[in-house]
Amino acid sequence: MNHSDSSYNRSSDYNNVRSQEDSIEDFVNQVLPRDWSPAARRWAPIAAGGALALIGLSRKSAFGFTLAAAGAALAYFGSRTSEAQTESVARGSVLLNCSPEEAYGRYRNFEDLPTFMHHLQSVTKIGERQYRWVARGPFEIPVQWDAEVFDEKVGESISWHSMPDSPITMEGSVRFTTSPANRGTVLTSVTRFDHPASDLARTFAKLLGKDPSFLMQQDLRRFKALIETGEIPTTEGQSHGRRSAFDKALEGLDPDSSKRSTSRMTETLNETWRTA
């Protein structure tokens, strides 16, 4: 897989401090035609933004001032656009209060991953080391790919990548290492993938704070809760008084509030406890 250093660094931006700026930058990035040269993609927004700023300032009105500010912003973010970014990297890590072998065993059972990975619909075994992954894409559109485990060391690490004929190119790996002084197991995970959805959908998701590393960290925290406590904490389905229209609208926008994934999670958990 080939990816530029800049995209790697940006995507691994752990603290997510710049995510809002990045979103605007991404937006500027995708409205520009793909087939323009990098120089054109860089200078077009600067020129357009600069012109807008000049026109705006010449108006000497509130509207003109707003226009000038918008133009300046466009020029600024245009100056920062890099090559079109279609790849993203998600990274995360958690401390698990269990042995590396136990953590490995639970994670390696890929078919159970959707229990804690809420964007996954299903993982099905289709060959000795091959699995079919179905994810809930943006706007609930299912996205599917086949991947195979190409390297693994029992109790230490698992690496997988998409099969050559897969519509999506991705690779992932997870490592389990012992933390000193019996503090448990450190799980670190990295996934790289080409975006299956449109850039617009990606930007939309990012604006909601759902960047890939954030989503991965949420998955890992759910895995941690599951392996340590036998369940995943939730308030979905609890009682409350009348909600305001604003809160309801926010819940509708948040893909994580999907009742479907929660009910599936509850079923799986109850099944686990029955058989335990």
Next chain:
Amino acid sequence: MKAVCWMGANKMSVETVPDPEILNPRDAIVRISSTCICGSDLHLYNGLIPTMEQGDIMGHEFMGEVVETGNGISKDKLKVGDRVVVPFTIACGKCFFCQRKLWSCCENSNPNYWMAEKMMGHSPSGLFGYTHMLGGYAGGQAQYARVPFADVGPLKIPAEISDDKVVFLSDIFPTGYYGAVNCDIQPGDTVAIWGCGPVGQFAIRSAFMLGAERVIAIDRFQYRLKMAEEGGAETVNYEEVDDVVQTLKEMTANIGPDSCMDAVGMEAHGNNLLSLVDSAKQTLKIETDRPTVLRQCIQACRKAGTVSVPGVYSGFADTIPMGAFMNKGLTMKTGQTHMMSYMQPLLERIQKDEIDPSFVISHRVSIDEAPEMYKTFRDKKDDCTKVVLDPWANVKAA
């Protein structure tokens, strides 16, 4: 069921909502017999802590009878019919922190941990009825409550002890006690305690239990100072002295109290210029917390002493005298109470008649009167110290 719901700042309403259901294997449902309004609920009532949503069920001090358990709860831990006090912090019992008895730092009980991380770097445990940032769990000012990880938190209570004596094991008695533990009291020590609300009252009595020689209690309401005196404390009404810090020095041979406790928190009142500035900033939302008491604690504490902070802070506070804090070599200890470590030992003290916590109760009312009582408690009217709600009063058998 009936539940007290937060409908916006200064708006509480008793709503009829669906009864809670088991959502996770280690859940239990408790039919609530007594529930209380906490001073920290007033921060929510005043709309000063972010991430509340209209319709959220309030309350984190409650007890009752277990009426249902999830299939992950073993019968020897908890079963239907058990009478329990539920701690306000929720802990899984299995993570790095729980295994070190740092229960209020539990890693697994806050599903919205990421909201708290944005504000604080890390998330404390989930709490009942105390913002979405701290879990978004429905609270216990209701007729029933769902209790997650019910095999860890709830403390079983023998039938012969009344609700009034044990309901405060849910928060304020252990919280006052933990505040005193954090004072690191040595023989001969003087402890100064700001705030003579219920937590301050329990802190006064706990400080003596832990060996304090003198306790000096600071407040501005005479009825609360009187209650502090009854607990053995010397008292200072800060509205009647020029300078609290100077007064405390004079009372301690100019050495200062060995430990100073802030049992007030983010909505401190004061009679100096800086506290007026804080009020203005809090109103304008450019400062979330008013740290008048914290400043005084740092200034008053003797060199190399300990500042203990059980009072609730939510975000950011300005003009903290870090120079004094550093140069005097002070230690600050704080945190939500590690409830599960203190409930059982304090129950034993109640059983041995060393203390009867019901002394703080000033009002007993039905749940229907809760919205009115929030106002009375906030405005310190009618000598209001502690409100206990009966969720079933005036209700025909359901």
